[in-house]
Amino acid sequence: xxxxxxxxxxxxxxxxxxxxxxxxxxxxxxxxxxxxxxxxxxxxxxxxxxxxxxxxxxxxxxxxxxxxxxxxxxxxxxxxxxxxxxxxxxxxxxxxxxxxxxxxxxxxxxxxxxxxxxxxxxxxxxxxxxxxxxxxxxxxxxxxxxxxxxxxxxxxxxxxxxxxxxxxxxxxxxxxxxxxxxxxxxxxxxxxxxxxxxxxxxxxxxxxxxxxxxxxxxxxxxxxxxxxxxxxxxxxxxxxxxxxxxxxxxxxxxxxxxxxxxxxxxxxxxxxxxxxxxxxxxxxxxxxxxxxxxxxxxxxxxxxxxxx
Amino acid sequence: xxxxxxxxxxxxxxxxxxxxxxxxxxxxxxxxxxxxxxxxxxxxxxxxxxxxxxxxxxxxxxxxxxxxxxxxxxxxxxxxxxxxxxxxxxxxxxxxxxxxxxxxxxxxxxxxxxxxxxxxxxxxxxxxxxxxxxxxxxxxxxxxxxxxxxxxxxxxxxxxxxxxxxxxxxxxxxxxxxxxxxxxxxxxxxxxxxxxxxxxxxxxxxxxxxxxxxxxxxxxxxxxxxxxxxxxxxxxxxxxxxxxxxxxxxxxxxxxxxxxxxxxxxxxxxxxxxxxxxxxxxxxxxxxxxxxxxxxxxxxxxxxxxxxxxxxxxxxxxxxxxxxxxxxxxxxxxxxxxxxxxxxxxxxxxxxxxxxxxxxxxxxxxxxxxxxxxxxxxxxxxxxxxxxxxxxxxxxxxxxxxxxxxxxxxxxxxxxxxxxxxxxxxxxxxxxxxxxxxxxxxxxxxxxxxxxxxxxxxxxxxxxxxxxxxxxxxxxxxxxxxxxxxxxxxxxxxxxxxxxxxxxxxxxxxxxxxxxxxxxxxxxxxxxxxxxxxxxxxxxxxxxxxxxxxxxxxxx
Numbered sequence: 001x002x003x004x005x006x007x008x009x010x011x012x013x014x015x016x017x018x019x020x021x022x023x024x025x026x027x028x029x030x031x032x033x034x035x036x037x038x039x040x041x042x043x044x045x046x047x048x049x050x051x052x053x054x055x056x057x058x059x060x061x062x063x064x065x066x067x068x069x070x071x072x073x074x075x076x077x078x079x080x081x082x083x084x085x086x087x088x089x090x091x092x093x094x095x096x097x098x099x100x101x102x103x104x105x106x107x108x109x110x111x112x113x114x115x116x117x118x119x120x121x122x123x124x125x126x127x128x129x130x131x132x133x134x135x136x137x138x139x140x141x142x143x144x145x146x147x148x149x150x151x152x153x154x155x156x157x158x159x160x161x162x163x164x165x166x167x168x169x170x171x172x173x174x175x176x177x178x179x180x181x182x183x184x185x186x187x188x189x190x191x192x193x194x195x196x197x198x199x200x201x202x203x204x205x206x207x208x209x210x211x212x213x214x215x216x217x218x219x220x221x222x223x224x225x226x227x228x229x230x231x232x233x234x235x236x237x238x239x240x241x242x243x244x245x246x247x248x249x250x251x252x253x254x255x256x257x258x259x260x261x262x263x264x265x266x267x268x269x270x271x272x273x274x275x276x277x278x279x280x281x282x283x284x285x286x287x288x289x290x291x292x293x294x295x296x297x298x299x300x301x302x303x304x305x306x307x308x
Numbered sequence: 309x310x311x312x313x314x315x316x317x318x319x320x321x322x323x324x325x326x327x328x329x330x331x332x333x334x335x336x337x338x339x340x341x342x343x344x345x346x347x348x349x350x351x352x353x354x355x356x357x358x359x360x361x362x363x364x365x366x367x368x369x370x371x372x373x374x375x376x377x378x379x380x381x382x383x384x385x386x387x388x389x390x391x392x393x394x395x396x397x398x399x400x401x402x403x404x405x406x407x408x409x410x411x412x413x414x415x416x417x418x419x420x421x422x423x424x425x426x427x428x429x430x431x432x433x434x435x436x437x438x439x440x441x442x443x444x445x446x447x448x449x450x451x452x453x454x455x456x457x458x459x460x461x462x463x464x465x466x467x468x469x470x471x472x473x474x475x476x477x478x479x480x481x482x483x484x485x486x487x488x489x490x491x492x493x494x495x496x497x498x499x500x501x502x503x504x505x506x507x508x509x510x511x512x513x514x515x516x517x518x519x520x521x522x523x524x525x526x527x528x529x530x531x532x533x534x535x536x537x538x539x540x541x542x543x544x545x546x547x548x549x550x551x552x553x554x555x556x557x558x559x560x561x562x563x564x565x566x567x568x569x570x571x572x573x574x575x576x577x578x579x580x581x582x583x584x585x586x587x588x589x590x591x592x593x594x595x596x597x598x599x600x601x602x603x604x605x606x607x608x609x610x611x612x613x614x615x616x617x618x619x620x621x622x623x624x625x626x627x628x629x630x631x632x633x634x635x636x637x638x639x640x641x642x643x644x645x646x647x648x649x650x651x652x653x654x655x656x657x658x659x660x661x662x663x664x665x666x667x668x669x670x671x672x673x674x675x676x677x678x679x680x681x682x683x684x685x686x687x688x689x690x691x692x693x694x695x696x697x698x699x700x701x702x703x704x705x706x707x708x709x710x711x712x713x714x715x716x717x718x719x720x721x722x723x724x725x726x727x728x729x730x731x732x733x734x735x736x737x738x739x740x741x742x743x744x745x746x747x748x749x750x751x752x753x754x755x756x757x758x759x760x761x762x763x764x765x766x767x768x769x770x771x772x773x774x775x776x777x778x779x780x781x782x783x784x785x786x787x788x789x790x791x792x793x794x795x796x797x798x799x800x801x802x803x804x805x806x807x808x809x810x811x812x813x814x815x816x817x818x819x820x821x822x823x824x825x826x827x828x829x830x831x832x833x834x835x836x837x838x839x840x841x842x843x844x845x846x847x848x849x850x851x852x853x854x855x856x857x858x859x860x861x862x863x864x
Contacts, residue, residue, distance in 0.1 A: 084516050
């Protein structure tokens with residue numbers, strides 16, 4: 001058990017370091033000049049540019065920049081934004097809660113709605129509940145989030161005035177964006193849970209349970225669902241990464257604070273230190289979520305527990 | 309299986325229809341119930357019949373996030389909306405172009421035009437209690453020149469400023485390298501407004517997060533990507549002649565909310581979640597005019613309109629005839645009417661109509677004429693092929709059109725229409741949309757047409773686009789690659805000519821030459837547009853079309 005976890009932690013560290021290297025190289029290879037985004041290109045003089053470059057250290061070779069960056073990160077110094085000199089770490093810490101809340105809420109919606117509809121749809125195969133669930137699933141998957149986000153605003157904010165269209169203060173502002181994002185995840189989960197439920201339902205052990213005279217509800221929710229949950233859980237683990245990425249769009253549509261917007265702004269202006277900082281934190285979060293998913297298999301499935 | 313498929317399709321169709329109906333209702337309900345109420349579109353303010361009501365909080369949705377609130381370091385127009393509430397300038401420029409006192413009571417210009425002596429107001433204090441005086445002004449302008457400040461934009465604005473001498477506590481002399489008519493006007497701009505020297509020293513490069521000025525509002529807080537809050541400065545009594553209220557503003561607070569998504573921004577104004585929102589697109593302007601709960605405030609920006617610069621350093625655009633072919637083949641009227649539905653004005657000159665020196669005689673001058681355009685290309689030896697594309701020496705006539713924004717103000721749609729229009733004369737247009745215009749346009753010069761605009765208060769703005777000595781960062785030519793010694797000398801004379809009538813003539817010459825030689829294709833004049841709830845009264849604009857909140861109040 002301890003060994004498994006320590007191996008997992010070690011590989012997680014590799015993933016985080018790998019993502020840092022990758023981002024460093026990609027941003028370095030992109031055309032354009034970060035310093036140019038700080039100034040008005042039609043008026044700035046070459047001397048000002050040169051001094052800015054030296055100040056930021058972007059005139060040094062890549063490996064030197066990377067080396068000094070990693071050593072600083074280890075000391076907890078993530079550098080400053082080149083756009084407005086904001087220190088990166090406090091910026092991320094300030095924006096992280098809003099994004100975490102959004103990701104968690106939409107994961108919850110994806111899981112609850114997805115599993116519930118998936119089970120219903122498998123139990124009532126080919127009846128109207130099944131068809132509705134599958135339509136909802138298809139919708140969730142195929143609607144781009146900016147579009148569903150705007151529809152939600154149009155309906156629940158402007159027309160009905162139930163929830164605010166923008167902002168990130170209080171639980172009310174969380175409702176529409178997490179529905180907008182969660183419905184995508186729900187779409188995937190519905191399909192998956194439905195399929196694996198259908199598979200499980202026809203397995204011999206279910207037939208046996210039924211033959212024993214155990215109530216249909218208990219068979220479905222206690223025994224069949226438990227078996228169908230494993231793939232769903234893996235899916236939700238993967239989805240959490242997608243949802244994290246989805247916050248970039250949703251946070252912009254709903255004018256929320258969050259690291260999704262921080263990174264999209266930073267990418268636009270080639271704000272290297274900020275991009276690296278956010279990627280670093282996203283990698284950590286992704287790794288943590290996957291760790292949790294892996295560990296929770298052991299709780300749900302006794303086979304996984306025993307095999308270790 | 310077949311049955312399952314078709315019921316699925318029906319469900320999709322029904323759900324889609326339901327959503328469309330629901331969202332459609334949202335629009336029509338409001339539209340039909342209020343179609344009789346004509347919304348007021350006012351150039352400067354609404355009927356100011358009612359007595360200003362004190363207090364209240366004005367929420368104002370901005371389209372993008374400001375970069376910094378340090379005026380000297382900012383490069384974004386959106387930041388200026390907030391910067392202007394916190395900071396004052398030495399002088400004010402009225403929409404008619406005249407320069408009026410603000411923090412400076414009066415001034416004299418030396419005979420050679422190279423030094424300006426300002427008498428400053430003696431009753432002004434910064435928000436942090438620091439007294440405003442000649443030392444503070446000197447500190448500010450020296451700060452802009454200091455490379456440590458990284459003040460690239462404001463540094464360009466105070467050029468050719470050289471040094472300041474403090475003559476006594478409230479008198480300061482500013483020395484210039486060379487005389488400049490644009491200098492005073494530029495001092496009126498928000499990017500060279502005055503910050504508290506105490507705060508600038510205390511916060512250093514973090515001043516942008518803790519701005520301190522002498523303005524009508526004091527900075528309270530900035531939650532990044534969310535909102536900026538400023539509150540009334542009760543001691544304020546030095547408002548510029550741009551506004552009526554010379555005392556502290558009526559509003560308790562202005563809260564700038566950052567709402568990048570257009571639909572959300574407009575929706576928030578419509579639902580009353582914010583009282584005002586900026587940058588309203590044309591199709592919404594028409595709809596909002598019909599909404600009796602809302603009103604529009606609009607002001608045309610000054611400086612350079614949205615202009616397509618034709619790159620003369622590339623063949624065949626170095627030939628006048630080729631450029632004229634573009635000029636006559638592109639139907640600007642059709643573009644502006646189609647895309648902006650009559651809410652934007654068409655541009656005719658390298659300058660916008662409000663700018664000093666604007667040459668009105670250019671209006672209506674260039675007319676679309678496909679026959680002429682075709683004839684011009686024929687003369688250049690480009691032969692129309694079977695595929696409808698012109699070729700010469702086996703090379704197809706293509707035009708590389710670069711745009712730098714993801715459809716800001718429908719600029720990408722302009723490119724698309726021009727693509728269609730130029731097809732009619734056998735020119736293929738390749739459109740490249742890239743955020744990285746700095747590399748593509750300014751460093752590599754890889755464009756035949758590139759569109760840009762610039763907000764400015766003085767025709768001196770023409771220099772960095774049309775003077776042959778103007779080079780960009782990479783030491784490359786000005787945008788159109790234009791070299792004309794006559795135009796150079798007019799721009800140079802315009803900078804020092806004291807007689808306004810003669811100065812006007814010089815700039816008229818520049819504008820005529822640029823249009824005659826088809827250096828550019830001017831497209832539209834951008835109107836800064838705010839949609840606001842009817843209760844919001846008296847938002848005013850400065851000469852650059854930035855909003856001022858000194859007179860604004862919320863009707864109870």
